[in-house]
Amino acid sequence: MKTLHTNSSIDGLARGKAFIVRRDSTLGHISVGTIDYELKKFSSALLSVREDLSSLEGDVFAAHLEMLEDPVLTEQVENHIRFDGMGAVEASYSACEELASMFNEIDDEYLRARVDDVRDVFGRLIAALTGSSDNPFKDIPDGSVIVANELLPSDTAAMDFSKIRAFVTEKGSVTSHVSIIARSQGIPALIGLKGCLEEINDGDELLVNGTLGTLVVNPDSESSIQFDALLAIGEKTSEMISAAAFGRAVSPDGKEILVYGNAGNIDEVRIAIERGADGIGLFRSEFLYMQESSLPTEERQFEAYRDAARYCSGKPLTIRTLDIGGDKALPYLNLSKEDNPFLGFRAIRISLKRPDLFKTQIRAILRSSAYGNVRIMLPMISTLEEVKKAKELIVDCMAELDNEDVPYNENIEIGIMIETPAAAILADLLAGEVDFFSIGTNDLTQYIMAADRGNSDVASLYDPKNQAVLRAIGMAIDAATKAGIPVGICGEMASDLSATPILIGLGVDSLSVSAPSVAQIKYRINTLEI
Ligand code: PEP
Numbered sequence: 001m002k003t004l005h006t007n008s009s010i011d012g013l014a015r016g017k018a019f020i021v022r023r024d025s026t027l028g029h030i031s032v033g034t035i036d037y038e039l040k041k042f043s044s045a046l047l048s049v050r051e052d053l054s055s056l057e058g059d060v061f062a063a064h065l066e067m068l069e070d071p072v073l074t075e076q077v078e079n080h081i082r083f084d085g086m087g088a089v090e091a092s093y094s095a096c097e098e099l100a101s102m103f104n105e106i107d108d109e110y111l112r113a114r115v116d117d118v119r120d121v122f123g124r125l126i127a128a129l130t131g132s133s134d135n136p137f138k139d140i141p142d143g144s145v146i147v148a149n150e151l152l153p154s155d156t157a158a159m160d161f162s163k164i165r166a167f168v169t170e171k172g173s174v175t176s177h178v179s180i181i182a183r184s185q186g187i188p189a190l191i192g193l194k195g196c197l198e199e200i201n202d203g204d205e206l207l208v209n210g211t212l213g214t215l216v217v218n219p220d221s222e223s224s225i226q227f228d229a230l231l232a233i234g235e236k237t238s239e240m241i242s243a244a245a246f247g248r249a250v251s252p253d254g255k256e257i258l259v260y261g262n263a264g265n266i267d268e269v270r271i272a273i274e275r276g277a278d279g280i281g282l283f284r285s286e287f288l289y290m291q292e293s294s295l296p297t298e299e300r301q302f303e304a305y306r307d308a309a310r311y312c313s314g315k316p317l318t319i320r321t322l323d324i325g326g327d328k329a330l331p332y333l334n335l336s337k338e339d340n341p342f343l344g345f346r347a348i349r350i351s352l353k354r355p356d357l358f359k360t361q362i363r364a365i366l367r368s369s370a371y372g373n374v375r376i377m378l379p380m381i382s383t384l385e386e387v388k389k390a391k392e393l394i395v396d397c398m399a400e401l402d403n404e405d406v407p408y409n410e411n412i413e414i415g416i417m418i419e420t421p422a423a424a425i426l427a428d429l430l431a432g433e434v435d436f437f438s439i440g441t442n443d444l445t446q447y448i449m450a451a452d453r454g455n456s457d458v459a460s461l462y463d464p465k466n467q468a469v470l471r472a473i474g475m476a477i478d479a480a481t482k483a484g485i486p487v488g489i490c491g492e493m494a495s496d497l498s499a500t501p502i503l504i505g506l507g508v509d510s511l512s513v514s515a516p517s518v519a520q521i522k523y524r525i526n527t528l529e530i
């Protein structure tokens, strides 16, 4: 028996047999032809991968196709063939490592996680060049724990999840593709378990504890019995939690609390609704912009919002307008470098300076409001004037659509995020101008405590449950309640089970959380005691 440990894991318990995925990372001997020959070989591999990707459905594969079309990728490989004496295969391996390390250095967690996509695209290219495109998951036995160096989107696309109990990988982080998939499939995962491939053999008995981040290989009978007892408790609790997902969440004093989902794309909207969310409390529209290499057109945005509205089938879909700046970059906007990006040109400040950009988005949102219960939410508000100006632009868009005879919901609700100290302090004035408040505790905490949300050196100050933050939250809730408008929380604090009684006690009407937390939060609300 051996026990291994990692700090990066996705919650849950599983027992299963190891199914090891080994990739041959050595090149072996591959003969190199003339430059022309190798260039041709590369371009026909490109063509065949392009065809494969075009035939697959899903946002991930559309993003891979786009990556493949990027001249930076092809030039990098072709230059290695032309100038470094490499064959197409070696050139692809080298370009892959160079691009992957470039992404790894980016100071943005979301973009850093795109390393998986780079490796995946090159994996396909190399498979096409070497003619080895076997699906390693074809004969996977029921009850398997997948153990691999890393797992890429094309791997998970080929998997039958009903046979998989858990993932264990040597590489990756909690924002890697494998973590996202584990969370959305409700499968536990141990990520970044260095050296595990040396410790585990195919078919070994594995006990995966994603909650503690531990892996037991070939357990002795005592560990095995203890783990089964844990599994039994886990199953009982998760049955009760799952049962709460599609019901109403009611606080001990009889008030219904809506539990919404947070989403960054259409798949996440669908998953949240499928997991019992009462609607979408935060659709982070900036991810739609970040996936593109130029501003998405009105039509492209309209289609995305309309599809999301359809998934919500009558439940609220709260679309937050572009929240770029701070830690979210949009390179093609060519914004100047700032010394204090979190205190700078971001979110609504950009939208009001660039009405062309804002109006394109508002028109798309308004058009989608004809297909569901769509709401508009303005991020990073700090003055009353910002709200008034944004509303004027929204009214302009409505007039344009009237002239064009395009349908939309004239009574669309317009709300704001309370995520700056100014907005919390002015909440009583702001409440008179809008239909709802949503408190963004991620930013509100960093601005109230003057502690960067991404800086681990000040992590002890960055505490949403600090008295100062709670007072700001309380001010916003009181102002909303007095004005008779609903108020919710959409920051990560809403998913924190230890914060639930505090937030309910302060008087929130809704909590907007990540999809897998919907059932847990509803269960938590229903089992609170006064
Ligand atoms: C927040 O600030 O709490 C929030 C929900 O917005 P984001 O995390 O996208 O900045």
Ligand code: MG
Binding pocket: 419, 440, 442, 443
């Ligand atoms: Mg925010």
